[in-house]
Amino acid sequence: MNDIGSYLAQARPGVTSATTAITATMRTEIKKIVVCNVGGGAGAYSIYHDDDGTTYDQTTALFYSKSLAANTTDIINAEDYGGGISVSAGGAIGIQSATASAMTFTFYGTTQRAR
Secondary structure, eight states, X not given: OOOOOEEEEEEOOSSXXXXXXXXXXXXXXXXXXXXXXXXXXXXXXXXXXXXXXXXXXXXXXXXXXXXXXXXXXEEEEOSSTTOSEEEOTTOEEEXXXXXXXXXXXXXXXXXXXXX
């Protein structure tokens, strides 16, 4: 069984431009991402990973303009322990919805223990 870790963040962007969902303050591993289309029609979403800033475009895209039917959910899981998205301190995960307030993004994972 793959431990998904703890709840890290949730966002429902009210704009169609890319926005920051997570800024890591210490090394973080994203193990599960849940994207839920709460809108009345099909939509598209993008997820970005910039490990040293907040550039959210095709160069940092993990998923780009991925279609999602109305009232459905995509669940993105790490394959195994250590197989998630590793975000360095200062790195960021960005999200984008083609329609404002249509997608809810939820992130689960682990953070490095403080020393």
